[in-house]
Amino acid sequence: MGDSPPAPIPGDFFALLARHGSSPIPPGHANSLAPVETQATTVFGFHFADGAIIAGDRRATAGNVIVTDTIEKVIELDATSLLAIAGVPATAFEMARALQTSFEYFRRSQLQPLSLPARVRALSRALRDNLPLTLQGVGVVAPIFAGLDTTQSPPKPCLFFYDALGAQFQAVGFAASGSGANTVRSILGYQERFGNPRPSTLDRRAAVRLALQLLMIAAEFDSATGGVHPATQRYATLRLLTADGVENVPDAEQAAALEPSPAAP
Numbered sequence: 001m002g003d004s005p006p007a008p009i010p011g012d013f014f015a016l017l018a019r020h021g022s023s024p025i026p027p028g029h030a031n032s033l034a035p036v037e038t039q040a041t042t043v044f045g046f047h048f049a050d051g052a053i054i055a056g057d058r059r060a061t062a063g064n065v066i067v068t069d070t071i072e073k074v075i076e077l078d079a080t081s082l083l084a085i086a087g088v089p090a091t092a093f094e095m096a097r098a099l100q101t102s103f104e105y106f107r108r109s110q111l112q113p114l115s116l117p118a119r120v121r122a123l124s125r126a127l128r129d130n131l132p133l134t135l136q137g138v139g140v141v142a143p144i145f146a147g148l149d150t151t152q153s154p155p156k157p158c159l160f161f162y163d164a165l166g167a168q169f170q171a172v173g174f175a176a177s178g179s180g181a182n183t184v185r186s187i188l189g190y191q192e193r194f195g196n197p198r199p200s201t202l203d204r205r206a207a208v209r210l211a212l213q214l215l216m217i218a219a220e221f222d223s224a225t226g227g228v229h230p231a232t233q234r235y236a237t238l239r240l241l242t243a244d245g246v247e248n249v250p251d252a253e254q255a256a257a258l259e260p261s262p263a264a265p
Contacts, residue, residue: 042180042218042225043073043084045144045159046188047173047200048207051242052157053249054082054146055211057180057219058237059226060089069226074237078103079245080148080155081119086178087141087164091133095126095141116147120160120168127166140164142177146241154243173200180218180225187214204240208249208257211238230258 043056056073059066075083075096083099085092099122106114114122123145133139145160145168159171173192176184191210192198199210212228215236219227228235238249 039088039179039224041086042176042178042184042215042222043086043144044176044181044184044188044211044214045084045146045171045174046192046207046211047157047159048202048204049200050204050207051240052146052159053207053211054084054144054239054241055215056084056237057215057226057228058234059224061224064223066226069234072237074239076239076246077119078107078113080113080150080241081116082146082239082241082246083123084144084146084177085141086143086181088133088139091130091139092141092143095123095130095143098126099123113150116149116151116158119147120145123160124162124166124168127162127164131165134164144175144177148241148243148245156243157241178225180215180222183218183221184214187217205257208238208254212236212254212258228254228258230255 039061041057041059041061043054045052045054054074058069058071058073060068060071071089073085075085075093077083077096077099081103083092083096085096099119102122103114103119123143127141127143130139130141142164143162145162147158147160149156149158159175160168161171161175161177162168174185174188176188188199192200197206199207202210212235215225215228219225226234233251233255235251235254238254240247240249
């Protein structure tokens with residue numbers, strides 16, 4: 001009787017699979033010497049006066065190991081949409097390539113771009129198709145999507161965030177995902193509610209500065225988040241989505257945004 005395995009907790013899907021010899025966890029996976037998949041961390045977006053800014057740090061980790069500090073986590077899917085990835089880069093990059101091909105095929109075959117609701121659902125479907133890897137814990141992706149609603153005049157940038165199973169939610173002011181997301185959400189929530197000026201009213205330079213400062217603070221509380229280091233010219237991946245489409249924020253502009261503003265005469 002002492003050798004009987006403990007009964008699984010009701011609703012414990014993984015324990016049930018293990019009792020039937022179908023555990024999705026590879027043998028030895030829990031061992032500290034087992035390989036750990038690479039993870040991309042901390043992406044966010046928020047609305048500012050001219051549109052939306054999407055930001056991502058450049059760090060990818062595998063357990064407690066820093067794999068690289070040069071990864072690009074904010075991907076241009078087409079001229080009016082962006083994908084910011086948090087989770088396993090191998091899975092996320094493949095999703096991005098598939099979506100880029102799908103959006104471009106539709107544009108060329110139908111002589112018009114895919115609508116924003118259709119693009120939002122396409123990413124949701126890609127996440128649902130990734131369910132087997134998500135359940136195994138080796139291919140989890142929790143992205144942020146930014147798309148331009150061209151049915152409005154002028155076109156309006158919209159932000160969406162997803163869970164790992166593909167459920168989609170529209171963000172009113174901001175969205176964040178990844179290991180540093182709680183810090184970013186807390187600061188943006190406070191600033192949008194009590195700040196003066198609020199993030200949604202900032203001009204481009206101020207929005208870039210705020211995005212960089214958010215990554216600096218997130219890196220202080222989360223070792224998996226790569227911070228911004230002007231002294232070594234290490235900056236973030238920043239892209240803007242405005243009524244004119246997608247625009248990259250180069251390192252030179254990021255450096256200038258962090259410099260003190262000139263004093264008023």
